[in-house]
Amino acid sequence: MMDDFFSRAIIAGVGVALVAGPLGCYIVWRRLAYFGDTLSHAALLGIALALLFQVNITLSVFLVSVFVSLSLLTLQRRVTLSTDALLGLLAHSALAFGMVALSFMSWVRVDLMGFLFGDILAVTPFDIAIIWGGGLVVLIILMIFWRSLFAATVNLELAEAEGMKPEQANVVFMLLMAAVIAISMKIVGVLLITSMLIFPAAIARRFASGPEQMALLSALIGVVAVFGGLFGSLQWDTPAGPSIVVAASTFFIITVLTATFCKVIKSIRFNKGNNY
Amino acid sequence: MATGSTPLISLKNAGIYRSDRWLVRNVSFDLAQGEILTLIGPNGSGKSTTAKMALGILTPDEGSSNKRNNLKVRYVPQKVSIDWTVPLKVRRLMSLTGRVSKFEADRAMTLTGTLHLANSEVRTLSGGEFQRVLLARAIAFKPDLLVLDEPVQGVDFNGEIEMYELIRKIRDELQCGVLLISHDLHIVMAATDRVICLNGHVCCSGSPMKVAVSPEYKELFGARAASGLALYEHHHDHQHFSNGEIFTENGDNKGVKSSLVHSHNSNDKNHHSIGDQHDG
Numbered sequence: 001m002m003d004d005f006f007s008r009a010i011i012a013g014v015g016v017a018l019v020a021g022p023l024g025c026y027i028v029w030r031r032l033a034y035f036g037d038t039l040s041h042a043a044l045l046g047i048a049l050a051l052l053f054q055v056n057i058t059l060s061v062f063l064v065s066v067f068v069s070l071s072l073l074t075l076q077r078r079v080t081l082s083t084d085a086l087l088g089l090l091a092h093s094a095l096a097f098g099m100v101a102l103s104f105m106s107w108v109r110v111d112l113m114g115f116l117f118g119d120i121l122a123v124t125p126f127d128i129a130i131i132w133g134g135g136l137v138v139l140i141i142l143m144i145f146w147r148s149l150f151a152a153t154v155n156l157e158l159a160e161a162e163g164m165k166p167e168q169a170n171v172v173f174m175l176l177m178a179a180v181i182a183i184s185m186k187i188v189g190v191l192l193i194t195s196m197l198i199f200p201a202a203i204a205r206r207f208a209s210g211p212e213q214m215a216l217l218s219a220l221i222g223v224v225a226v227f228g229g230l231f232g233s234l235q236w237d238t239p240a241g242p243s244i245v246v247a248a249s250t251f252f253i254i255t256v257l258t259a260t261f262c263k264v265i266k267s268i269r270f271n272k273g274n275n276y
Numbered sequence: 277m278a279t280g281s282t283p284l285i286s287l288k289n290a291g292i293y294r295s296d297r298w299l300v301r302n303v304s305f306d307l308a309q310g311e312i313l314t315l316i317g318p319n320g321s322g323k324s325t326t327a328k329m330a331l332g333i334l335t336p337d338e339g340s341s342n343k344r345n346n347l348k349v350r351y352v353p354q355k356v357s358i359d360w361t362v363p364l365k366v367r368r369l370m371s372l373t374g375r376v377s378k379f380e381a382d383r384a385m386t387l388t389g390t391l392h393l394a395n396s397e398v399r400t401l402s403g404g405e406f407q408r409v410l411l412a413r414a415i416a417f418k419p420d421l422l423v424l425d426e427p428v429q430g431v432d433f434n435g436e437i438e439m440y441e442l443i444r445k446i447r448d449e450l451q452c453g454v455l456l457i458s459h460d461l462h463i464v465m466a467a468t469d470r471v472i473c474l475n476g477h478v479c480c481s482g483s484p485m486k487v488a489v490s491p492e493y494k495e496l497f498g499a500r501a502a503s504g505l506a507l508y509e510h511h512h513d514h515q516h517f518s519n520g521e522i523f524t525e526n527g528d529n530k531g532v533k534s535s536l537v538h539s540h541n542s543n544d545k546n547h548h549s550i551g552d553q554h555d556g
Contacts, residue, residue: 028361151372154356154362154372155356157328157351158351160331160332161328162373209363210363211368213363214363
C-alpha cells in the first residue's frame with residue numbers, strides 16, 4: 001500500500017510538523033494566531049509575484065512574508081493603530097494585491113485550490129530537500145535564540161534590562177515564521193498553515209509542564225496529526241491537506257472531552273463522598 | 277561604601293519626553309556599588325520611567341544615561357503578568373535570562389522563603405509569593421545591580437518590613453548596588469543609604485532623615501509628612517489606605533487596614549531601631 005508518492009507525503013509532512021510545533025508554541029504564547037494568518041494571506045501575493053517574475057515560489061513567498069513582517073514592525077512604531085487592525089490591513093492588502101496581480105496574467109492558469117489547501121501528495125524529492133533543509137536551519141536558529149525569545153515572551157522590559165536583546169529576538173522570530181510559512185505552504189496550503197502552527201501547541205499545552213517540553217510535545221503531536229491525516233485521506237479518499245487539519249482538530253476535541261469527562265467523574269465522586 | 281570606584285549607573289540631566297510632555301526631566305544621580313538608592317514620589321512622578329532610563333530600556337530624549345561596562349543587572353519590574361498559555365514553573369523561571377546553578381537557585385529561594393514553591397506553576401502563586409519568587413530569581417544570578425520596582429506590592433504590612441530587611445541582607449552579602457522604587461519613605465529608610473524624591477524632576481535628595489525633614493518632601497507628601505516621624509503611624513495608615521486601592525485587584529482593602537491596626541506595636545519598635553541606627 002505504501003505508494004512512493006505516499007511515503008514522500010509522509011516525510012514532507014513530518015518535516016513540516018517538526019518545525020511548526022515549536023514555533024507554534026510562540027504563536028500561542030504571544031497570541032499571534034492572527035499574525036500567522038496574515039503571513040499566509042501574504043503568501044498568495046508571493047505566489048503571484050513568483051509567477052509574474054518566473055522565480056522560485058518558496059523563495060518568493062519567503063521574501064513577501066519577510067516584507068510583510070517588517071512592514072508590521074515599522075507600522076507598529078509609526079502608526080497609532082492596534083496590532084490586530086494593522087494585521088488586518090496587511091493581510092487583506094497583500095491578498096488583494098496578489099489576486100489583482102494574478103488577474104493581469106491572463107496567460108497563467110493557476111490551480112488556486114492547490115495553493116489554498118496544499119498539494120502534499122505531489123511533493124517532489126526537491127520539495128522534501130527544501131522542507132528538511134530549511135526546517136533544520138529554522139530549528140537550529142530557534143535553539144540559538146530560544147532563551148532570549150522566551151525571556152522576551154515572559155516580559156519584554158525585563159529581557160531588555162537584562163541584556164537579552166528582545167528586539168533582535170523578535171526580528172529573528174519573524175524571519176523564522178516567514179521561513180516556515182514559505183516551506184510549509186505546499187504541504188497544507190496557505191489557509192491551513194496557521195492550524196499546523198496552532199493545533200499541536202494548543203494540544204500540548206494541556207500536558208506540558210515547561211516551555212521546552214511543550215515545544216517537543218507539540219512537534220510530536222504534529223507528527224501524529226500528519227500520520228493520522230494522511231492515512232485517513234488514503235482510507236476515505238479525502239483531500240490530504242485538510243485531512244491533516246481534521247486529524248489535529250479531532251485530537252484536540254478528544255483531549256478537551258477527556259479532560260471534561262475526568263472533571264465530571266471527579267466531581268461526581270466528590271459529591272458522593274460528601275453525601276454518604 | 278565603595279564610593280570612589282566607577283558608578284554602576286549614572287544619569288546626567290536625563291529626561292523622557294512623550295506625547296507633548298516631559299515625564300521626567302533633569303534627573304541626575306550616580307549609583308555606587310554596595311549602595312541602596314531609593315526613588316520615591318507620588319504616582320506618575322516618573323519613578324519607573326527613571327528606573328527604565330537607568331536600565332537602558334528607555335533612551336533619554338535629553339541628557340545621558342550610562343551603565344558600567346559588562347554590568348550584570350537583574351530587574352524586578354512593577355508588573356509581570358505571565359500569560360496562562362505559557363507553562364512555567366518557578367524553577368524554570370530562575371534561569372529565565374541566564375543559566376543559574378541549582379545550588380544558587382535553591383539558596384536564593386531559601387533566602388526569600390520560596391523553596392517550597394520550586395515546583396509550582398508560576399500562575400498559581402499569590403501576589404506576595406510571586407514578588408518573592410521574582411526577587412529570588414534576581415538574586416540567584418548574583419548581579420552587580422539589582423533594580424526593584426515597588427517590590428512590596430501584594431505583600432502584607434509585616435511582610436513589607438521583612439522584605440526591606442531582606443533587601444538589605446542581600447546588599448550586604450552580594451555587595452551589589454540596589455535601585456529601589458517605593459512610595460513609602462518611612463518603611464524603606466532603615467535600609468536605604470540615599471533617597472531621591474521625584475515629582476517629574478528631582479525635588480530633593482540625600483539621606484532618608486534629611487529628605488524626611490526637607491520642605492520639598494513635606495510639600496510633596498502634604499500634611500501627613502509635615503510633622504515628620506511624629507505622625508509615623510498615621511502616615512502609614514494613610515499610605516496603605518491609598519496603596520490598598522492601587523492593588524485592589526485582590527479586593528483586599530479591609531485586610532490591609534486591619535493588619536495595620538495589629539502591627540502598630542511592631543511598627544513602633546521598628547521606628548526606634550531606625551532612630552538608634554542613625555544615632556550610632
